[in-house]
Amino acid sequence: MTGTLARYEQLIASGELQADPDQRRAAARLDALQKELEAERPGGLLTQLFSRKTVRAEGVYMWGGVGRGKSMLMDLFHESLGIKEKRRVHFHAFMQEVHEAMREARKTHEGDPIPPAAMKLSEGVRVLAFDEMVVTNSADAMIMSRLFTQLILERDVTIVTTSNRPPQDLYKDGLNREHFLPFIDLIHAELDVVSLNGPTDYRLDRIGDLKSWYSPLGDPATNKVREVFFRLTDFNPEDAANVPSSELAVGAKRTMHVPKALKGVAVFSFKRLCVEARGAPDYLAIARAYHTVIIVGIPELGPEKRNEAARFVTLIDALYEHRVKLFATAANEPETLYPSGDGSFEFERTVSRLNEMQSDEYMALGHGAHSSVLLG
Numbered sequence: 001m002t003g004t005l006a007r008y009e010q011l012i013a014s015g016e017l018q019a020d021p022d023q024r025r026a027a028a029r030l031d032a033l034q035k036e037l038e039a040e041r042p043g044g045l046l047t048q049l050f051s052r053k054t055v056r057a058e059g060v061y062m063w064g065g066v067g068r069g070k071s072m073l074m075d076l077f078h079e080s081l082g083i084k085e086k087r088r089v090h091f092h093a094f095m096q097e098v099h100e101a102m103r104e105a106r107k108t109h110e111g112d113p114i115p116p117a118a119m120k121l122s123e124g125v126r127v128l129a130f131d132e133m134v135v136t137n138s139a140d141a142m143i144m145s146r147l148f149t150q151l152i153l154e155r156d157v158t159i160v161t162t163s164n165r166p167p168q169d170l171y172k173d174g175l176n177r178e179h180f181l182p183f184i185d186l187i188h189a190e191l192d193v194v195s196l197n198g199p200t201d202y203r204l205d206r207i208g209d210l211k212s213w214y215s216p217l218g219d220p221a222t223n224k225v226r227e228v229f230f231r232l233t234d235f236n237p238e239d240a241a242n243v244p245s246s247e248l249a250v251g252a253k254r255t256m257h258v259p260k261a262l263k264g265v266a267v268f269s270f271k272r273l274c275v276e277a278r279g280a281p282d283y284l285a286i287a288r289a290y291h292t293v294i295i296v297g298i299p300e301l302g303p304e305k306r307n308e309a310a311r312f313v314t315l316i317d318a319l320y321e322h323r324v325k326l327f328a329t330a331a332n333e334p335e336t337l338y339p340s341g342d343g344s345f346e347f348e349r350t351v352s353r354l355n356e357m358q359s360d361e362y363m364a365l366g367h368g369a370h371s372s373v374l375l376g
Contacts, residue, residue: 064196
């Protein structure tokens with residue numbers, strides 16, 4: 001089977017990709033890992049030389065901004081890897097499996113549920129490949145160091161993961177973060193940290209001819225943001241009925257249903273976000289978890305929708321301050337979305353932010369909170 005690096009260079013030669021030095025370095029590192037793992041197979045070089053492995057295969061942690069090609073490289077690695085004992089899964093979905101496995105372990109085991117959960121999740125798995133490692137809640141943060149110590153050191157699972165953040169910024173400013181710090185140490189000890197945080201966002205190239213705000217409401221607007229979703233996620237539009245959903249932890253043992261969520265892109269209706277009773281913790285969880293949010297069905301806001309408008313303002317503040325890319329269908333352009341009524345004056349700041357969020361400069365920013373927002 002052709003290796004990761006060779007397949008990457010084939011894509012360059014065919015014109016499907018632009019040459020990028022960071023991507024090539026990452027492809028070379030994944031290619032080396034691929035060869036090491038394949039050498040462990042029965043009949044492979046390592047098994048010919050040793051009766052058992054003496055060196056653990058070092059995993060890879062690829063991080064960088066949106067559109068840097070992390071998922072593309074993961075695709076090449078996973079597809080090229082010539083072993084059966086491999087699994088690729090979105091990190092959020094995996095952590096849901098972890099919590100379910102721990103609940104089952106508590107029913108049948110006394111003491112710490114993490115070792116039996118790790119045993120179950122690693123059955124028949126030599127390589128775990130994660131998309132979008134991000135930690136957004138204290139429940140995950142509290143268990144990750146012990147869980148991945150079990151997977152890597154006790155179960156001999158090699159981890160390959162992507163993230164929008166360097167390891168030291170995972171769960172930054174999170175509650176009880178001191179319990180999470182050993183996990184960061186584990187990443188540096190057991191995974192090779194590879195940066196793809198260069199200046200070019202190739203995902204922007206995919207949506208370069210599409211706007212981010214569509215009005216008025218109707219099928220044409222809906223079709224445009226639908227196209228945005230499929231371009232950003234590489235999901236087959238013909239399989240639209242099977243786009244995965246997700247349950248996002250928002251604090252206080254609550255979760256929010258995300259109707260469509262894939263590769264850091266989430267789709268919500270205005271009703272779910274702003275008509276239902278929501279608050280800042282919900283919007284903060286969304287802003288931290290997703291680099292791109294698509295909101296459909298934003299109505300004209302007036303006095304009778306004062307509460308909805310207030311929630312919308314809080315939502316936009318959270319998305320803006322975390323540099324989340326926003327795509328929306330709305331009844332009006334931002335300037336005429338809230339034409340009159342109590343709170344319309346305060347809404348002017350939101351109008352300014354909505355307009356800035358459509359700019360090329362904003363779109364080029366990396367995802368994540370920043371100490372100083374663009375307009376203060």
